[in-house]
Amino acid sequence: MKEDKNIKDNQEVASDEASGGTPQDTAGEQQEQAQEEVRQEDEAVKTLEARVAEVNDKYIRLAAEFDNYRRRTARERLELISTAGEDIIKGMLPVLDDCERALQVLRESQADKSAIEGTELIYNKLMSFLKGRGLSVIEALGKELDTDYHEAVAQLPVQEKKQKNRIVDVIQQGYKLNDKVIRFAKVVVGV
Numbered sequence: 001m002k003e004d005k006n007i008k009d010n011q012e013v014a015s016d017e018a019s020g021g022t023p024q025d026t027a028g029e030q031q032e033q034a035q036e037e038v039r040q041e042d043e044a045v046k047t048l049e050a051r052v053a054e055v056n057d058k059y060i061r062l063a064a065e066f067d068n069y070r071r072r073t074a075r076e077r078l079e080l081i082s083t084a085g086e087d088i089i090k091g092m093l094p095v096l097d098d099c100e101r102a103l104q105v106l107r108e109s110q111a112d113k114s115a116i117e118g119t120e121l122i123y124n125k126l127m128s129f130l131k132g133r134g135l136s137v138i139e140a141l142g143k144e145l146d147t148d149y150h151e152a153v154a155q156l157p158v159q160e161k162k163q164k165n166r167i168v169d170v171i172q173q174g175y176k177l178n179d180k181v182i183r184f185a186k187v188v189v190g191v
Contacts, residue, residue: 085133086177092130093175093183099123100173138174140167140185149174151184158190166190 103123106116138149144166145152156168167187174185 086182089130089133089135089177090182096126134178136176138176138185140170140187143167145189149181149185150187152189153186154188155191156188163190
């Protein structure tokens with residue numbers, strides 16, 4: 001039996017030598033190969049994660065750019081719509097001024113009541129149409145001079161202290177179209 005065992009051991013050693021090493025050496029090589037494969041897979045996973053992060057970042061930036069573009073074009077469209085008739089309304093302002101002057105002359109000359117009413121009717125229709133399009137009058141008389149809305153064309157000495165730096169007369173009415181000044185009010189300021 002002892003001889004049988006020695007023969008088996010010799011056969012195992014011979015087979016190990018023929019395969020290139022001991023059973024421990026073969027297991028170590030397999031373990032190293034497995035570790036190398038795991039490292040390569042980890043590197044591949046890290047590379048893919050970096051690529052996914054890069055693509056996700058590009059996607060987020062593109063979405064933000066598109067959202068900004070959409071907002072900007074919507075704002076530009078609203079501005080265009082709100083000021084589309086600005087040139088036409090500016091062209092009608094002298095007609096509005098003429099109506100105001102005609103009413104003033106008719107009232108001062110003690111003209112026929114029907115002439116005054118007819119002119120007032122035309123003026124009111126024109127003014128309501130323009131107000132419906134966003135036109136508003138810049139209030140000036142008695143207010144303090146505000147260069148954002150008023151243009152001082154003259155100064156007039158005043159006796160009352162509370163009239164100083166206030167508008168005492170309006171030469172030409174000012175107008176805003178949707179909160180944008182389209183014509184400054186030309187005024188006389190008390191000094």
